Amino acid sequence: MASNNRVLVPEAKEALNKFKLESAKEVGTPLTDGYNGNLTSRQNGSVGGQMVKKIVQQYENNISNK
Template sequence: MGAGSRSNTLVVPQAIGALDQLKYEVAQELGIAIPQDGYYGNMVTRDTGSIGGQITKRLVQIAEQQLAGQFK
């Protein structure tokens, strides 16, 4: 699925750029090359799942930090 055919709608559409940046950062840390043409059909499912899992983990950490800051 390319960036233009997202099936999920974002609550904050401006977040697309930040999420893409996070995707590339996580992929680089894991040593996984993201196809520049946006076609993920040739990627191994394990790799795309690893990227998605790490993104989710980071987003949860960010949310926890923000919530912890609100209750201090």
Template structure:
């Protein structure tokens, strides 16, 4: 059975709350039910992939805005 260890480490640990908030907002927009217990084993691969893709797209948009110096 898989352990509950995460191999990904945040570069900026203080960003964990913002990333969690972004995950919740993405799930709400996509209509994906986030498990209350934090166990994602029962989330379909399609739903998990769409969440990850949405979050990545949003993070790229934020970085592009910061690099261009604009707030669209």
């Protein structure tokens, strides 16, 4: 299966990386800028889950402030 992890807006790539590293720090996952193949699926999943959680919270805050 081919991976399609390309950033649609290249200017956002740095912000997405920063967001990912912040989320990893919040859940205690030792994510680095380089190779992270030593991390488990559970650790990587917790980072993605934290990112989604923060996005949903931001969306809910935006809706409630309107």
